[in-house]
Amino acid sequence: MCEELFKQYNPILKSVCKEFWNKHFPKIDSYQDLYQTACYLFIYAYHTWQPEKGNFASHLKRVLSFKLKSMLKGEYAPWHDGKPFTFLKDVVRKSGNCETNLLEDEFFDMYIC
Structure with a gap:
């Protein structure tokens, strides 16, 4: 039933996304994330x-x-179960005196082919 409704109402999803994208695209990471x-x-x-x-x-x-x-105002998606996600760009960038944690060389070397 859910799959049938999804196919039937997918045009509504795309229409709402298109309208929302056109209004708020500077704040949105990508159309794919929004969709x-x-x-x-x-x-x-x-x-x-x-x-x-x-x-x-x-x-x-x-x-x-x-x-x-x-979500545009910063709220989490419903039912995020402690693992929130967002379609927004990361507009807050830390700079200045903050410490950046980079991968250790040994850890990084494990993933180089």
Whole structure:
């Protein structure tokens, strides 16, 4: 059922992503990250949808709009389970007197072919 709905409502995902991208692209890392987040939010919308309260398309649009805007403000995706992700660019860059931890040479050498 979920896969069928995904195929049916994928145009909505793409439409919302396109609109959101056009408004906020300077803050977004990539369109692919945004679309992947929208797909994740589709799953969230599917599991939180209550058919007696309205159709799925309306619920999906509401979830996408609210959650993408919330994430744009720095909130985490729902159900992130302690492993938050974001579609935003890393706009805060540490500089100055901070210490950078680089890979140790021995560790790095293990991965060189």
